[in-house]
Amino acid sequence: MMKSPLHTRHLNLGAKMVDFAGWQMPLSYTGVVDEHLAVREAAGLFDVSHMGRVVIEGKDALPFLDYLSTNKIRGNGIATYTCWCNEAGGVVDDLIVYRESPTNFFVILNASRKEADLQHMRAQAQRFDVKITPVFQDEGILAYQGPSARSYAGALKPMRFENRGNLIVAATGYTGSGGVEIFGPKEAIVKIWDELIEQGVKPVGLGARDTLRLGKGYALYGHELSETISPLESVSAWTVSLEKEFLGKAGIKGKGRRAYGLKMEEGGIPREGYVVLKNNREIGFVTSGGFSPSLKIPIALILSNEPLDQGESIEIIIRDKPRKGVIAPLPFEET
Secondary structure, three states: OEEOOOHHHHHHOOOEEEEEOOEEEEEEOOOHHHHHHHHHHOOEEEEOOOOEEEEEEOOOHHHHHHHHEOOOOOOOOEEEEEEEEOOOOOEEEEEEEEEEEOOEEEEEEOHHHHHHHHHHHHHHHHHOOOEEEEOOOOEEEEEEEOHHHHHHHOOOOOOEEEEEOOEEEEOOOOOOOOEEEEEEEHHHHHHHHHHHHHOOOEEEOHHHHHHHHHHOOOOOEOOOEEOOEOHHHOOOHHHOOOOOOOOOHHHOOOOOOEEEEEEEOOOOOOOOOOEEEEOOEEEEEEEEEEEEOOOOEEEEEEEEOOOOOOOOEEEEEEOOEEEEEEEEOOOOOOO
C-alpha cells in the first residue's frame, strides 16, 4: 500500500483513512459535510499525491498529445482538460494536459489509471519522437481550493500555470470553487501543507472532494467515463473537438446515450448503477449520486438511452421502490 508524503500529517490530524487505488488516503477529518461547506464558503486543503505527473518531451510532443486528446491543446502556460480514447471511442482516461512549450508538456493522471495511461502512451508513442518520464514517485500534489484560496493564484487566470522556484502552481482543480493545485518535490509539498494548516486552512479528504465535484457535475472516471462510455455521451462531451483528428474519433458516437443531472423529489439516495425509469420503462442508470451538502437534497448524474427535457419527471429504483426525481440543469451548485 502506497503512502503520501503527508501520511503522518493526516494521522496526526485524526483523519479517517481509506484504501484508494493502492494508496492510503484521508477520506475525511471532521466530516464530509463540514469539509464540503468549508471549500464552498472559504477554503480547504487536499492531499492529492496519489495522482501522478508524467513529463512528455521531444520534437513530436505537441502532435503526439494532440493525437491522443479529444480536445484541442491550448497555448504555452495553459492547461487543457481532455479525454483520451481507445480505438473504439471509449475513454482510457480524462485528464489535464499542461503545455510549457511545443516540445515540453506534463499530464496529471488519475490515480486508478496510472498504469493504463502509461501503457496507452507508450503504445501510441512508437511513431512519434517523444520521451515519456513518470515523476510521481518523487513528488507530491496539493489542491488548495475555495474562494479564499484564489489569492494564492496571484495573477494566474483559470487554467493557467507557472513555475515558482521548484514548484509548479496551476489555477486548476476538481471542486469548481477556484484555487490552485501545487506540484513539487515531496519536501516542498510537506512544507507548504504545514504552513497552510498553521494558518488555519481546513484539511479536506476525498469524501468531500467527491461531493464537491458531483455538485458541479464533473465526471469521475469509472462512473461518467469508461472504456465503454464515449465522451460524447458524458458530461465531458464539451471536450470533444470533432474538427480535429484524434485516436478513437471513428467510434466516438458510442451508443447514442446522453448524460443528465437529476434532483430527487422523494426520499432515498441514488447510487451508482440504480435503474432510471420513465413511464415505467427502463431508460438508463445512475452513474454517480449522493447527498449535496450545499443544496441539502440528494442529486445524481444519470446516463439515459433517450432524450430528456429539463424539468421532466423520472423515477429511480431505490431499495426496490420507485422514487421521483426531476431532470435538472448542470451544474447543480453555482459558485
